[in-house]
Amino acid sequence: MNIGDVAQAAGLPAKTIRYYEDIGLIAPDRSANGYRRFTAAHLHKLAFIARARGLGFSIEQCRTLLALYEDRDRASADVKALAETHLAEIDAKMRELSEMRRTLADLVHACAGDHRPDCPILTGLAAPVETD
Amino acid sequence: MNIGDVAQAAGLPAKTIRYYEDIGLIAPDRSANGYRRFTAAHLHKLAFIARARGLGFSIEQCRTLLALYEDRDRASADVKALAETHLAEIDAKMRELSEMRRTLADLVHACAGDHRPDCPILTGLAAPVETD
DNA sequence: GCTTGACCCTCCAGTCACTGGAAGGCCTAT
DNA sequence: ATAGGCCTTCCAGTGACTGGAGGGTCAAGC
Incomplete structure (x- = not known):
């Protein structure tokens, strides 16, 4: 071929x-x-x-x-160990993404998205909101 | 500074x-x-x-x-549009990761992880299991 | 026999967002 | 004077491709 x-x-x-x-x-x-x-x-x-x-x-x-x-x-244990390592990497990335998503979704939610310039997304980026 | x-x-x-x-x-x-x-x-x-x-x-x-x-x-709408685009990118990545995670976790689960060479992870990669 | 178009080849450069390292200048304290 | 901790530029490397230039090969059709 x-x-x-x-x-x-x-x-x-x-x-x-x-x-x-x-x-x-x-x-x-x-x-x-x-x-x-x-x-x-x-x-x-x-x-x-x-x-x-x-x-x-x-x-x-x-x-x-x-x-x-x-x-x-x-030994299948070697394969499994590698796969589990990778699984942990995936989990770490998913946690990171979901933290981003949460914050970003909050900002998006707070933004009117109209013709006016006031924008919580930008102010949130300029100085993050305390969330506790 | x-x-x-x-x-x-x-x-x-x-x-x-x-x-x-x-x-x-x-x-x-x-x-x-x-x-x-x-x-x-x-x-x-x-x-x-x-x-x-x-x-x-x-x-x-x-x-x-x-x-x-x-x-x-x-216009705050412009900011919001950009943020929503990015939010959609994040969601797409999360879906992709969670699909990977699901498949990989199934394989890991099926693997004994002992001293023997038989390994469903490797056979799964060599020829994927039909899942329907 | 010639052309056309679909393959195939190598090599170089670009992507993204940094990161590391070499070689050297500057500033402060001892 | 020297030591160290800053700062500078420039070059090269990361991961995993991807795009493109410039050119060779092959099979079909006229």
Whole structure:
């Protein structure tokens, strides 16, 4: 398969796959004309990466996951630990976002949103309201 | 005030303030020795930016917010529209994160996390489970 | 045999919002 | 005089791509 085919099948842009090769995540062969040639195993690996990325794992985490995936002697505890680390990262981000959301929603709620210049959003940014 | 003083007061690293000058967010004067010299108004502006960034507004959104803040003829509707746009971005990110979280938590839950190599997290990444 | 268009290649630069570090100048206290 | 803690500029790196220039390859149709 050429890069366009795997890109289609894995749901990744061709550019991204070239990038993954650059950083050593994947190592396709080459045809005589210089085109990258991918096997079903390459595609499988790319789909794996695409799914891991879709769950928010970083490239380095994906690299580790791939290594674990290909290591038949792995302990599932190692995979679980990595996943739990990432879960904690997600939770941290969600808490951060929901704190932002709360504050911002309060400001938006307080703003008339009309033609007048008075705006609690701006005054709130200029000097935050004490909320206790 | 020198940069260290405003950095302290605004809760921003000095490097970040220099960067903000680079991109034209702020324009401090210079002392005879070449040091940046900040007024209380500069500090106020930096604190405004720090708070807007803290709510997740992008630099360009901060630029717009600052312009609105300094425009006495603004309509609060313009500010509100920007804030609502950002609120929608936050909501989109939260939905994305919570979808990730849900899937990942399911996988983690299914994984024994012991010394054995069998791991539903890895098989789930290799071929996603149908969830309907 | 030639052209057209869809592929593919490499390489460089840009994104966002900083952050780190090198190399050096300035200021205050001892 | 020296030590240290400021300050300066400039360059490069982060993560994970993405866009674009400039060019090679291949299959189909005329």
